[in-house]
Amino acid sequence: DVKVTQSSRYLVKRTGEKVFLECVQDMDHENMFWYRQDPGLGLRLIYFSYDVKMKEKGDIPEGYSVSREKKERFSLILESASTNQTSMYLCASRSWSNSPLHFGNGTRLTVT
Amino acid sequence: RKEVEQDPGPFNVPEGATVAFNCTYSNSASQSFFWYRQDCRKEPKLLMSVYSSGNEDGRFTAQLNRASQYISLLIRDSKLSDSATYLCVVPSGAGSYQLTFGKGTKLSVIP
Numbered sequence: 571d572v573k574v575t576q577s578s579r580y581l582v583k584r585t586g587e588k589v590f591l592e593c594v595q596d597m598d599h600e601n602m603f604w605y606r607q608d609p610g611l612g613l614r615l616i617y618f619s620y621d622v623k624m625k626e627k628g629d630i631p632e633g634y635s636v637s638r639e640k641k642e643r644f645s646l647i648l649e650s651a652s653t654n655q656t657s658m659y660l661c662a663s664r665s666w667s668n669s670p671l672h673f674g675n676g677t678r679l680t681v682t
Numbered sequence: 683r684k685e686v687e688q689d690p691g692p693f694n695v696p697e698g699a700t701v702a703f704n705c706t707y708s709n710s711a712s713q714s715f716f717w718y719r720q721d722c723r724k725e726p727k728l729l730m731s732v733y734s735s736g737n738e739d740g741r742f743t744a745q746l747n748r749a750s751q752y753i754s755l756l757i758r759d760s761k762l763s764d765s766a767t768y769l770c771v772v773p774s775g776a777g778s779y780q781l782t783f784g785k786g787t788k789l790s791v792i793p
Contacts, residue, residue: 603781605783610785611785612769612783612784612785612786613726613769613783615780615781615782618780628780660725660726667773668713668714668733668773669714670716670728670731670771671716671726671728671771671781672728673725673726673727674725675724675725676724676725
């Protein structure tokens with residue numbers, strides 16, 4: 571079974587803090603993704619990576635950056651957290667472009 | 683047409699009923715499609731993949747209509763445990779690396 575692990579289940583940060591969300595997958599998957607999910611808006615893609623050191627902007631990249639230095643790890647960085655970044659963050663991975671996503675169990679971030 | 687559209691529901695059905703959800707998509711080049719199930723405050727979990735005309739797994743049947751650009755999910759003999767939000771997922775973007783999620787259809791199965 572594919573395992574995608576997100577470092578924190580719940581996180582509370584203050585406005586202006588730099589926040590790191592970590593995601594690790596154990597199946598040697600090429601592609602990794604960061605989504606956020608908000609009520610009424612569904613899942614929205616922030617960034618994705620199709621290979622080590624490669625990254626592509628998704629639909630809502632503003633205020634975020636990512637890092638993929640190793641194949642198994644994909645980090646999401648909030649440079650200066652704001653209250654409108656309070657959300658559920660979901661990391662996912664997949665092996666190739668027509669295969670399904672496997673999700674981590676999410677990080678519920680609250681920015682106060 | 684939006685990239686992916688789903689009827690948000692909610693669908694409230696009695697146990698044992700048959701229920702169907704549709705999902706329309708705009709990218710005619712899409713090759714593979716997925717249905718996910720999401721329970722409240724949990725991550726989405728893969729329910730079915732749809733690579734050709736359709737797929738069946740027990741009480742669940744997914745069908746793809748490329749001409750009309752929609753996929754459907756049929757659930758037969760609904761169980762209480764089927765209550766969840768069902769998300770359809772469609773490839774998008776150059777090279778189909780991205781996956782776009784519908785906003786989900788909420789199903790409540792009632793005793």
